[in-house]
Amino acid sequence: MIPTIPQSRSFRLVYGGYVALFFLYLALPLTVVAVFAFNDSQFPSLPWEGFTWNWFFGEERPQIGVFHERGILRSVGTSAFVALCVAVLSVSVGTTNAFLFNRYEFRGKGFLYVLMLLPLVIPGIVLGISILVFSSTLANGLWDFAQMDLQALRPGLLLVILGQFSFITTIATLVISARLQKFDRTLEEAALNLGADRLTAVRTITLPFLAPAMIGAVVVAFLMSFENFNTTLMLVGSDAPLTIAMFDRLKEGSTPLLNAVSLLLMLGSSLLALLVILFQRRG
């Protein structure tokens, strides 16, 4: 079943057809979401009432476009803020983790490594509730102890950031470790021989080498945070990030406004992904 082994014509046709069907299945839901963003009707469904840009730029009811819908814009801002915090935090910790696992031999290293992988196999909802439970234990303890009510420990943006950070860090660590493993240690030693101290050697030699992986990890972390639903759902307070805001609207019934938001999301994230691919090819 490789091109050098002759296969019957019908087998090849059936196989090719199957693969084509698969890609149709992959593309279908995304295509309909995109197409119905332009439907001039209150519902993202047939009949097709004509083409309109209103769901993007419309200013009047009933067709208020994305760019004039306050609630959606605010939640995009919230999501971007959360995603930025998560990306910076998780890549910082991911980098220190990568150095730790790559450069040091210590007792319990294997155990810590497995522990580090664990967040990937814990369901997002469970991660969310465990952090919810713990932070509220802390908040209640603080109240009993000092009569202080620390709002930051109640459901809200801080918890959302910490919740997403708790598993995205694992991914950042894996991405950066993979690159660090390919690093030629003798380059660093050369810098040391030439009189640089350790920190300077790492800053001028190792970190620039790691930069493509770190930037890639920032983008992946940003996207994962932006799209996260499960963990966020359990930890969200009054400021809803975009996925939660869209979910609430979707439950009430959908208008093509949601299609327009989705289309912009798709464009935004594919653009980011493309940038990373181009960047990594150069790096």
Next chain:
Amino acid sequence: MRNQSRITFYLLLTPLVLWLGLLIIIPHIDMLLISLRERISFGVYETSLSQYEKALTEPLYLRTFWRTAVMSVLATVITLLIAFPVAYYIAKMAKGRLQQVLFLLCLIPFYVSELVRTFGWMILLRETGLISSLLQWVGLADQPVELLYTDATMMVGLVYTSMLFIVVPLVTTLESLDDSVIEAGYDLGGSGFSVLREIIIPHAMPGIVSGCIVVFMLSLGNYLTPTMLGGKDSLWFTEMIYNQFIVRSNWELGAAFGFMLLVLSSVIVWGMLRLTGRTLKETMG
């Protein structure tokens, strides 16, 4: 110098320990403790196993638990069966440009939020949706057909959502299989089927295992797809956790549910690793 290296070591160790300790280990211990208590009256709690007793004796809870487990396994198997030929095609049949393009196409749905993917299926499958209209137009149905809110719909959504996570590891492992090994299999008189069974599948096993684990975890922990696409009867275990926590504020029972889900996923992941003789480190790292 020796001293400085030790300081650096502890500086690097601190963020890791803080992260794992404060956000993973202690919260889970706290969740376990909460699930092990019973509310006697306002602010008064007693340690007991009553939450687990409730979870294991109430038929609705127990049925949902097993249903979620079985459906997740089923989703994993279906995903693997659908994805394997496609991954094989990308890795071995397609060459050059086509190969790269197909691989990139597989990645696209990953960059799109799960919410958007689910929304797409709702547009396609609902009563006024595209498929229903298409069926009427062709003449296979004479009135709108509701295709949403069944187990089959939910399965379509679950398989779709996790497809990528199995295609990528499969393509990676299959690509590393040398063509000449397959040719040798044929030269030695193997049929297509025996080559598949004795050469290709054993070689792809690492990819199959890690893909299956990820797909299983994603299905088990999924909340959106069962909520939006599944019917009234297809309650998912994560929905019950959400209900206990957010709707009913019964954290004790919710925490017990959370722990049951965690144990279930650990047992199945562990079982899969044991069965194939691999470690978590090889599979995920």
